[in-house]
Amino acid sequence: MNIHVGIVGGNFHGWLSLLQQEGIPHSTSVHDLSPDRFSVIVACDTAEERTIKSIKKYLAGGGAVLCSGKVFEQLSNSVCIQSPIRYLLGASDYHFAGIGLIDCYRQCHVHPYANVVNSDSGKPCIFMGEYGGGTIVVLPFDAGGLMLDTRTSTKSFYAEHHRLPFEHVSLVSKGGLLKLVARSLELLHHERGLPYAHAWHFPSHEKTIFCFRIDTDYASRKELGDLYHVMRQHDLTATWFVDVKSQQAYLDLFRDMDAHEIGIHCYEHATYEDYPRNVKNIRRALDVFNRCGLHASSFAGPYGLWNEHLARAINDCSFEFSSEFSYDYDNVPSAPVIGHQMLDTLQLPVHPISIGSLRRQGFDEQEMKTYFSRLLERKLHDREPIILYHHPKDDNEYVLHTVFDLVKQHHIKTLRMMDYGRWWKNRAATMFHVEIDRSTVQVDAQHFDDSVWLHLTRGDGTETFTPMQPKIELETLGWQKRPEPLPLPTDIYRIRKFNPWIPLIRFEDFIHRTLVSKT
Secondary structure: OEEOEEEEOOOOHHHHHHHHHHOOOEEOOOOOOOOOOOOEEEEOOOOOHHHHHHHHHHHHOOOEEEEEHHHHHHHHOOOOEEEEEEEEEOOOOOOOHHHOEEEEEEEEEEOOOOOEEEEOOOOEEEEEEEEOOEEEEEEOOOHHHHHOOOOEEEEEOOOOOOOOOEEEEEOOOHHHHHHHHHHHHHHHHHHOOOOEEEEOOOOOOOOOEEEEEEEOOOOOHHHHHHHHHHHHHOOOOOEEEEEOOOOHHHOHHHHOOOOOEEEEEEOOOOOOOOHHHHHHHHHHHHHHHHHOOOOOOEEOOHHHOOOHHHHHHHHHOOOOEEOOOOOOOOOOOEOOEEOOEEOOOEEOOOOOOOHHHHHHOOOOHHHHHHHHHHHHHHHHHHOOOEEEEEOHHHOOHHHHHHHHHHHHHOOOEEOOHHHHHHHHHHHHHOOEEEEEEOOEEEEEEOOOOOOOEEEEEOOOOEEEEEEOOOEEEHHHOOOEEOOOOOOOOOOHHHHHOOOOHHHHHHHHHHHHHHHHHHO
16 A cells, blocks of 8 residues: 555645645656555645546545545535635644644635534534545645635734734745644544655654744844854854845955855845846845855845745745745745746745844743743644744844753754755655555655654554665554644634734834935
8 A cells, every 4th residue: 555645636736835845755647546556635626527536436445535625515516615714723623633723814615514623713614534435534725725825914923921923924824734734644544544654844853953043134243243142152053144235344244154054135125026126136135245255045035025026036046945934934844836836946934923023012031031932842842843033133132042042951953044945855855655565664765865754653643753764664663652732822812813013013113114214
């Protein structure tokens, strides 16, 4: 039996991106939908009638399907309930407790007998169970299509403080979407009596990694030097994105930062709504870098803003990765898809709340320490990348000391963003095939990399990590009980209620920019 996901239907690029993130063997050229050949089938909304017939036959043979309500309507000749859904919340459901809160904000098709995962209405919006001789999970949307959603919004983020920090980010919670898809695939494999296997998200058996990103917006020579000193105190290397125009007079500082990664933030501190101005801004910054003996392979857009014109400019300037939280945040890396083309430049998402975000909401030093301590501990438990960002002008050195000390206490592997991005590309290039024969896993790969491991889980709630190798005996592995998901805060709903501080601070920003422009 193969551990292999088949993608059926056109417009599959979003599903391709999700399955590449998860690291499970998959293919889009699907013809013979045999339950032995494909452990799970995912169906795009664009599936044609003949594809629907093949899916029915696949289910009748005991297969497992992940699809949307729209596809289920075609499979069953029934009508799903059309309903607008703002977000999904897995907190009250045992099977999906770890997915958190997932923003989708779209008109959805809900299975009439949905039985798991509540929407913002408080009612279940996903169906999981037997159907047509096999097993099916019916989502209220096409997850692949949602992955390609480029809408943005200003969102609040959870804190115990009475005022919530906020940032302009991707409207769709793509990190939560990946968790939902991954958990659905895992449950479907287990329902078929199969272990679930995918390439792990971090080097070897690491449970997470830590990267520290610095956007140098308008920082003085002294502010840059002070922050560099803090990094040296903790023996940490960072990824610096340089605001080239404001720091053109002292770029030598970055040239002398031993082992740190130096990337481009911008020349003019702006993101534009067209390609020519974006590419001109980036190339001007690169020209200045080159004249100073600096080389940049990474980019981060000003204010975290992202659009398709910027994405094309970044890609055409041959950056290895970029990082904009209005594309994605709190997630593993992915390659953006523009016009059915998967770009070469990888996206490395960060957590979008910085010390500056908290300071603007009146957090004192201890409250900042609490915020980042809780964030770090939750991400470590949930096995998410811990990628934080900071501005030298935001100061609060003692908050940074607390974060860096926690990273060391938990023995979290620290990397520059470039290191993680290059490892991720190597992981993606490790094409492999998995076949299960009773208690043995056969892995066929073009090459085996010691740092790319498999994560395997079983239906009894146990898991194990193992290096990829041609033959793996399941019973010889060190299976352990999987950690239970942490409960979400009981008042998590606060983050999707109206935050009066957002319009107030936006108005203050407008007044400030207006006054500055007149001076």
